[in-house]
Amino acid sequence: MFVPLAILLSYILRTASVARYTVSVGPFVPPEARL
Numbered sequence: 001m002f003v004p005l006a007i008l009l010s011y012i013l014r015t016a017s018v019a020r021y022t023v024s025v026g027p028f029v030p031p032e033a034r035l
Helices: 002-028
Strands: none
């Protein structure tokens, strides 16, 4: 029962970090450099 919970938690943390990085850096990066 612990493994699915750990996978879910790691997925949530990774998604949150990626979203935060995109929000903080996105507006300042040109679209062609964002690819």
